[in-house]
Structures are given as structure tokens and as C-alpha cells.
Amino acid sequence: MKHIKVNLGKHSYPVFIGSGVIQSLGGLVEKYLPGYDTAYIVTNAYLHKKYCPAVINTLRRAGICAKVRLIPDSEKAKSLAIAGSLLEDIASFSRSRRVFIVAFGGGVVGDLAGFVASVFRRGIPYIQIPTTLLAQVDSSIGGKTAVDLKQGKNLVGAFYQPKLVVSDIDFLKSLTARQVKSGLAEVIKYGLIKDRRLFSYLERNFRAGLSLKAKAVGFIVGRASAIKAEIVSRDEREEKGLRTILNFGHTIGHAIEAAGKYGLYNHGEAIALGMLVCADISLGLKLITRKDFLRIENLFRKVSLPTKIKNLRLNDIISAHYHDKKFVGAKNRFVLLEGIGIAKVQENIPAGIIIKAVQKRLLLSRAGR
Amino acid sequence: MKHIKVNLGKHSYPVFIGSGVIQSLGGLVEKYLPGYDTAYIVTNAYLHKKYCPAVINTLRRAGICAKVRLIPDSEKAKSLAIAGSLLEDIASFSRSRRVFIVAFGGGVVGDLAGFVASVFRRGIPYIQIPTTLLAQVDSSIGGKTAVDLKQGKNLVGAFYQPKLVVSDIDFLKSLTARQVKSGLAEVIKYGLIKDRRLFSYLERNFRAGLSLKAKAVGFIVGRASAIKAEIVSRDEREEKGLRTILNFGHTIGHAIEAAGKYGLYNHGEAIALGMLVCADISLGLKLITRKDFLRIENLFRKVSLPTKIKNLRLNDIISAHYHDKKFVGAKNRFVLLEGIGIAKVQENIPAGIIIKAVQKRLLLSRAGR
Numbered sequence: 058m059k060h061i062k063v064n065l066g067k068h069s070y071p072v073f074i075g076s077g078v079i080q081s082l083g084g085l086v087e088k089y090l091p092g093y094d095t096a097y098i099v100t101n102a103y104l105h106k107k108y109c110p111a112v113i114n115t116l117r118r119a120g121i122c123a124k125v126r127l128i129p130d131s132e133k134a135k136s137l138a139i140a141g142s143l144l145e146d147i148a149s150f151s152r153s154r155r156v157f158i159v160a161f162g163g164g165v166v167g168d169l170a171g172f173v174a175s176v177f178r179r180g181i182p183y184i185q186i187p188t189t190l191l192a193q194v195d196s197s198i199g200g201k202t203a204v205d206l207k208q209g210k211n212l213v214g215a216f217y218q219p220k221l222v223v224s225d226i227d228f229l230k231s232l233t234a235r236q237v238k239s240g241l242a243e244v245i246k247y248g249l250i251k252d253r254r255l256f257s258y259l260e261r262n263f264r265a266g267l268s269l270k271a272k273a274v275g276f277i278v279g280r281a282s283a284i285k286a287e288i289v290s291r292d293e294r295e296e297k298g299l300r301t302i303l304n305f306g307h308t309i310g311h312a313i314e315a316a317g318k319y320g321l322y323n324h325g326e327a328i329a330l331g332m333l334v335c336a337d338i339s340l341g342l343k344l345i346t347r348k349d350f351l352r353i354e355n356l357f358r359k360v361s362l363p364t365k366i367k368n369l370r371l372n373d374i375i376s377a378h379y380h381d382k383k384f385v386g387a388k389n390r391f392v393l394l395e396g397i398g399i400a401k402v403q404e405n406i407p408a409g410i411i412i413k414a415v416q417k418r419l420l421l422s423r424a425g426r
Numbered sequence: 427m428k429h430i431k432v433n434l435g436k437h438s439y440p441v442f443i444g445s446g447v448i449q450s451l452g453g454l455v456e457k458y459l460p461g462y463d464t465a466y467i468v469t470n471a472y473l474h475k476k477y478c479p480a481v482i483n484t485l486r487r488a489g490i491c492a493k494v495r496l497i498p499d500s501e502k503a504k505s506l507a508i509a510g511s512l513l514e515d516i517a518s519f520s521r522s523r524r525v526f527i528v529a530f531g532g533g534v535v536g537d538l539a540g541f542v543a544s545v546f547r548r549g550i551p552y553i554q555i556p557t558t559l560l561a562q563v564d565s566s567i568g569g570k571t572a573v574d575l576k577q578g579k580n581l582v583g584a585f586y587q588p589k590l591v592v593s594d595i596d597f598l599k600s601l602t603a604r605q606v607k608s609g610l611a612e613v614i615k616y617g618l619i620k621d622r623r624l625f626s627y628l629e630r631n632f633r634a635g636l637s638l639k640a641k642a643v644g645f646i647v648g649r650a651s652a653i654k655a656e657i658v659s660r661d662e663r664e665e666k667g668l669r670t671i672l673n674f675g676h677t678i679g680h681a682i683e684a685a686g687k688y689g690l691y692n693h694g695e696a697i698a699l700g701m702l703v704c705a706d707i708s709l710g711l712k713l714i715t716r717k718d719f720l721r722i723e724n725l726f727r728k729v730s731l732p733t734k735i736k737n738l739r740l741n742d743i744i745s746a747h748y749h750d751k752k753f754v755g756a757k758n759r760f761v762l763l764e765g766i767g768i769a770k771v772q773e774n775i776p777a778g779i780i781i782k783a784v785q786k787r788l789l790l791s792r793a794g795r
């Protein structure tokens with residue numbers, strides 16, 4: 058059982074990673090949330106049926122009773138209405154109990170349940186049990202909680218850290234191949250912005266990653282979580298600009314996701330394309346060599362993440378983005394690369410360079426490419 | 427223009443107090459929120475009509491444009507539904523703007539608007555412009571924001587500090603005599619828990635306070651704000667127990683408020699009765715002298731705050747309280763007095779002592795008193 062610490066003074070917390078770590082949940086809660094006697098587990102129907110009996114059992118052995126609340130398994134669950142319904146539910150039974158929230162699922166469950174924990178009685182403890190690769194290496198660590206408004210995603214939320222993260226890699230066996238690849242896109246991101254050795258490891262071991270071999274996945278989740286934990290430790294609330302590099306590939310990735318109405322590309326696929334665009338921009342600005350660029354493009358190919366944008370046009374992508382003005386405007390800000398493993402934040406990239414890099418990825422660009 | 431500072435490290439902020447300080451609002455915003463260009467003013471219809479043109483003018487002179495949002499003038503406005511509607515409203519127009527929120531009104535407006543500010547985009551700045559005595563001396567300082575659930579008041583919220591508080595005592599002229607007395611109850615509380623000299627001042631100058639003489643009100647609001655600021659500075663998130671003394675009279679006060687269904691007694695009247703009950707308990711435990719007790723009871727009489735509980739019975743009060751179990755249970759916790767100006771937190775007060783002290787205040791107790 059690997060153990061990483063997110064260092065945030067009195068808001069510090071551990072991340073436990075490994076195969077079967079969920080069996081230790083009861084003991085971990087006893088240690089990290091002493092005195093709390095009731096778990097409010099937020100999860101979806103699939104996870105509930107498949108895993109909740111085991112989760113509830115380990116809690117019960119530690120003297121903790123559990124109440125399960127099912128939410129829809131889609132981004133639609135991240136609404137103020139559903140958050141409100143959870144809050145009323147907790148208020149109805151929690152009067153004389155010491156309740157904590159368990160976010161048991163992927164990013165949607167974590168964002169929603171974390172937000173509810175942040176505002177109920179001005180903050181009650183919560184723990185993250187991420188069940189997707191994406192959530193294990195990214196959203197479960199760092200305390201960014203949120204729900205969506207119809208005007209945009211994640212517009213309502215809080216920075217609110219969990220007390221404990223338990224990443225059991227056995228849960229990943231429930232994922233589809235497409236979900237695994239989507240998670241690997243975020244892992245490649247950590248290699249690109251911060252860890253040349255992780256990148257090389259992925260080049261050599263991508264097959265073991267894709268087929269969820271325990272040793273490879275344990276290493277990958279551990280290393281990615283450690284990088285995320287380190288960056289968050291130094292910039293909890295995104296105030297110092299250090300957390301910015303975590304957005305590598307995300308500005309354009311979000312635009313691609315939105316342009317496809319969140320159906321054409323999933324998050325990992327869209328940010329893979331976004332990272333390739335930024336790698337192209339970095340190449341165009343001579344920040345990285347052609348050799349490094351080709352290694353990057355190659356790794357995405359090996360993992361069978363998309364390297365071309367299908368069925369979208371340039372204008373779809375630019376106009377879909379919530380912050381389209383920032384995207385190609387005078388004061389944009391992009392995370393670029395100065396080499397594999399070294400990120401660089403650069404402002405005021407000329408619109409022409411960005412557009413050219415996006416066009417290069419389009420399977421049917423206006424130039425007929 | 428008095429100037430008090432709430433010392434909370436990088437979350438520190440000033441409180442400006444005086445007659446006509448609202449005229450300086452534009453300049454204060456320029457200084458304390460540099461770069462913000464749009465004010466989202468949350469207020470009610472009465473204040474909007476009477477004062478908003480002046481407020482908007484001072485902002486405009488500083489180059490800040492304003493959007494006004496009216497909310498109902500009652501506790502009902504503190505709902506998740508209204509908070510959600512404000513959030514969508516701000517999201518609709520704020521894309522390319524640097525927006526801050528202005529809570530312009532009493533405690534309801536401050537609690538609601540502060541909560542909205544705390545969660546929009548994980549926190550945008552807000553300023554408090556309290557217009558009631560209660561809000562000026564209490565709720566506008568300290569960053570407790572909240573909305574209600576049907577299960578209870580203030581169940582959803584955040585600790586989220588404003589960037590600036592502007593307490594213009596001229597606004598108090600709009601208050602009814604009953605509202606002024608309600609605010610004075612909180613001021614008496616500060617005297618009782620922390621400042622014997624403030625208490626003596628009120629004994630001598632209560633008439634000037636009641637008739638809102640500028641000199642007396644300026645002194646009272648300044649002194650009360652300074653005490654609140656000092657306590658908050660030492661215990662921002664109510665974690666060290668220091669903020670607990672601010673609840674003097676509130677446990678029983680809230681029970682009386684709730685038993686009267688928030689219509690029989692307003693907040694100040696209810697906590698005045700709660701403070702008298704706690705003074706009685708303190709006398710019963712020989713923590714204060716009978717002379718001090720009589721001075722306390724006398725001051726409430728002078729200000730014409732209630733000293734007897736009318737139209738409620740003991741069981742109404744005990745069962746109405748959300749935390750009734752804590753109220754008379756084994757592990758209750760009360761703020762008592764060890765003298766005028768000295769608070770003491772004491773646990774496990776025998777139920778009989780509490781009940782006797784409440785009964786003494788009942789105009790029609792079961793004993794026929």
C-alpha cells in the first residue's frame with residue numbers, strides 16, 4: 058500500500074494507493090476521522106451494486122454506519138438542484154450524528170459530493186474513493202469541488218480538501234478501454250509537464266498500462282498522484298500560478314470537448330488533442346525539438362488516443378469555448394513545453410499561431426487538409 | 427470616519443464606521459478591490475429606492491458599473507433556490523468582467539450575498555454595507571455566510587470573509603424603534619461578555635442610543651465592531667472555542683425565537699431573554715453577585731427589551747430548539763458570566779438549573795408564576 062501526503066498544513070491529508078486498499082477503509086477512517094460515526098456515501102447505481110456491500114462492511118467493522126445515496130452517472134448530476142437535494146437529505150438524518158461524506162465514484166461524484174461537504178454546516182469532512190483512472194490521478198486530489206450552471210461547467214464550487222483519498226486500483230477493472238485511455242491521457246500530461254522519466258516509462262510500458270497490469274498501474278497512479286500532490290501542496294488555491302501547468306492541453310481540450318457537445322470526445326481524448334496542439338505551438342516557437350514533438354505524437358498514437366480532430370471545424374472549436382475571447386484574444390495564456398518534462402506558461406501567443414496549430418489537427422480543415 | 431481592522435493574515439479587511447461614510451464607497455473599492463469593474467448589488471426594494479442612486483453614483487465616480495438585484499426582505503430570501511437564481515444571474519453577464527458582490531442590507535442580505543460570493547467560481551470578492559444596527563455590530567463582521575434549509579436555519583454556508591465593511595450609521599435612521607432595540611441587545615451582549623466600560627456607557631447613554639444620536643451610535647457601533655473584530659481575528663473559523671462567547675444568550679434565545687415561529691420575538695428580543703436566563707444561571711451558580719444581576723436586568727428594562735417571556739410555555743421552548751438534546755441533555759454547553767464584562771464557557775449544567783431559570787422568565791409558567 059503506497060502512501061502519499063498532500064502537504065497543506067492543517068489541511069494535509071494522505072492518499073493511499075494500491076490493489077485492495079479499500080479493505081483498509083474502516084481502519085483508515087478511524088485513524089483520520091476520529092469520532093465520526095456515520096458515512097453518507099454518494100455513488101451511482103452500478104458501483105453501488107458491484108462494490109458497496111464490501112465498502113459498507115469495512116466501515117461497519119470500524120463501528121461506522123453508512124447511508125447510501127445514488128446519483129445519476131453523468132455530468133447532469135453536477136447540478137445545484139441535486140446538490141440541494143443531497144443537503145436536505147443529510148440535514149434530515151444528521152442531527153445527533155457525526156456525519157462525513159464519502160465520494161465513491163469518478164470525477165462527477167467527487168466534484169458534487171465534495172461541494173456538498175464544503176457547504177453543509179459550513180463544512181463537514183469528506184473522503185474521496187475514486188474509481189476511475191482519471192479521478193485517481195487527477196480530480197480526487199487537490200480539493201477542487203464544483204457543480205455546473207447552465208451557463209458553464211464548474212461555475213459554483215469551493216476549494217475544499219478531503220481528509221483522506223483511497224485509490225484502489227482494482228476498481229479500474231470495471232472501466233472500458235476508452236475510459237482507461239482517457240485516464241492515460243492525464244498521466245501522459247504529468248510526464249510532459251513535470252516528469253521525463255514517467256514519460257519514458259509510458260513509452261516502454263504503455264501496453265501494461267492499457268491492460269491494467271497491477272505493477273504498471275500501481276506505478277503510474279502512484280507517480281501521477283505524487284506529482285499532483287506536490288503541485289497542489291505548493292499552490293492550494295491556484296493563487297501562485299503553480300497549479301496553472303496542470304491545465305496543459307486543457308484550454309483547447311475544453312473547447313474541443315464543448316464543440317463536440319461532450320459526446321464526440323471524452324475529457325481524456327479532448328485534452329490529448331489539446332496537448333498535441335500545444336506541443337505543435339511549442340515546436341513552432343522552437344521551444345522543443347522536432348524529435349521531442351514526434352515522441353509525444355507517437356506516444357498518443359501508441360495508446361490509441363486521437364491525434365486528429367474529426368467532425369469538427371475550426372469555428373466550432375473557437376466559438377464553443379466559454380472563454381473564446383481569452384482563447385485567441387490579445388491576452389491569452391497557454392501552458393507550453395520547453396522539453397519533455399518541462400512546462401512553461403506563456404502569454405499573448407499570436408492568434409495565427411494558435412489557429413495554425415489547431416488547423417493542423419483537423420481532419421477536414423478549411424485548407425482541405 | 428473610524429477605521430477598525432479585522433486581522434486575519436491575507437484575509438484581513440477594514441471596517442469603516444461613521445456618519446456619511448457611504449460617500450467614500452467608490453474610493454474604498456478602488457483601494458481595496460483594485461481592478462474590479464462591476465458591482466453586483468444585492469438589496470431589497472426599500473433600500474434600493476431610498477439609497478441605491480447614491481450608492482451607484484459613488485461607484486460610478488470610481489469607474490465601476492453596477493447591476494442591482496432585489497431580493498425579498500425576509501428570512502425566506504435565505505434559500506438555496508434564491509442563491510441559485512443569483513448565481514445564474516451573475517454567470518449570465520460576468521464572462522468578460524471582474525465582478526464583486528455588494529451585500530447592501532441587513533443580516534439576511536449579508537448572509538445570502540456572502541454565500542453566493544463564496545461559491546461563485548470558487549469565490550469572488552464581496553463587500554458588506556450593513557444597514558441595520560444588528561448587521562453593523564454583528565453579522566457583517568466575521569465572514570459567517572449561510573442560507574437556510576427547511577430542516578433548519580444556516581445549515582448551508584461558508585466561512586468567507588468580505589474585502590471591506592462600510593457601516594454608515596445614517597442608514598440606521600430608516601429603522602423602526604423595535605429594530606434599534608433589537609440591535610442594542612447585541613451591543614449589551616458585547617458589554618456583558620467583554621467590556622464592562624461599554625456596559626456602563628450604555629447604562630448612562632441608553633437614551634442617546636435609542637434616539638440614534640450620532641455621537642452615541644458612532645461610539646456604540648465602533649466599540650461593538652472592535653470587540654467582534656478582535657474575537658474573530660483570534661478564531662476565524664470557530665475552531666478554538668474563542669468565538670463561542672459570542673453565542674452568549676443565543677442557545678436559549680434561538681429556542682425562544684423558534685418557539686415563537688420567528689414572529690413573536692425578533693432576534694434581539696429573543697437573545698435579550700436568553701441572556702437574562704444565562705445571567706440567572708450565573709447568579710444561581712454564584713458566578714455573579716445579585717447586584718450585577720440586577721444591573722443587567724435593569725439595563726434591559728431601560729432599553730425596553732423584554733424581560734419576561736409572554737405567550738410561550740416551557741415545553742414550547744425546549745422542544746422548538748433544533749438541538750433540544752444539547753439544550754438540556756447531559757453534554758450541554760453554556761456561555762455564562764463571571765461578572766459584567768467576563769464570559770465563561772461551562773459544560774454540563776444540570777437540567778434542573780436551566781429549566782428553573784427559564785421558568786423564572788415565563789409570565790405564565792406551569793407553576794402559575
